[in-house]
Amino acid sequence: AQKITQTQPGMFVQEKEAVTLDCTYDTSDPSYGLFWYKQPSSGEMIFLIYQGSYDQQNATEGRYSLNFQKARKSANLVISASQLGDSAMYFCAMTGPGSARQLTFGSGTQLTVLP
């Protein structure tokens, strides 16, 4: 069975600083995908970044980067130059085996950016 663990229920960061949100995973499937989503108070689930298990380089999308350490089974999200609008809940997720490749989500990290 797959499992995603986010050990930080809440994080604070000063505006313009970088922050790392932790995510570890467990799977026996050699082929998987790792995702990070942002959920503001409106409830919308916003896709941020994706990393495939066979990708050689760490994924980057603007101010977001994914620190993928396959041997340690970790997929931490790094947000550089934090902005007030980054305050939200952040979820790590991974795809499962099978044709539907359904997502398994972590419990989330509430990030608060301080002015």
Added chain:
Amino acid sequence: SQTIHQWPATLVQPVGSPLSLECTVEGTSNPNLYWYRQAAGRGLQLLFYSVGIGQISSEVPQNLSASRPQDRQFILSSKKLLLSDSGFYLCAWSKRDRRIFGPGTRLTVL
């Protein structure tokens, strides 16, 4: 570009009443479709997924059901709502490994 719609956006229903939530996808064909539920302050729980018309897989036993009458339409239903059905319901589609979520429906059962 692909877009995903859900309606209604919010819904307040009495216990024991029926439910029908609709999700439609535009700009893609033959997507995988998913229904998730998020209880207040919690993560997402997968309820149903579908890989094609009429093909529904259930992840958890419950009084909800799902149907896929058309390629880009996914419906979540219940004959009699329970208090525990309250939550935020999100529809998502995927093709290959890209996952996009709809805006969600906030359901309150009283």
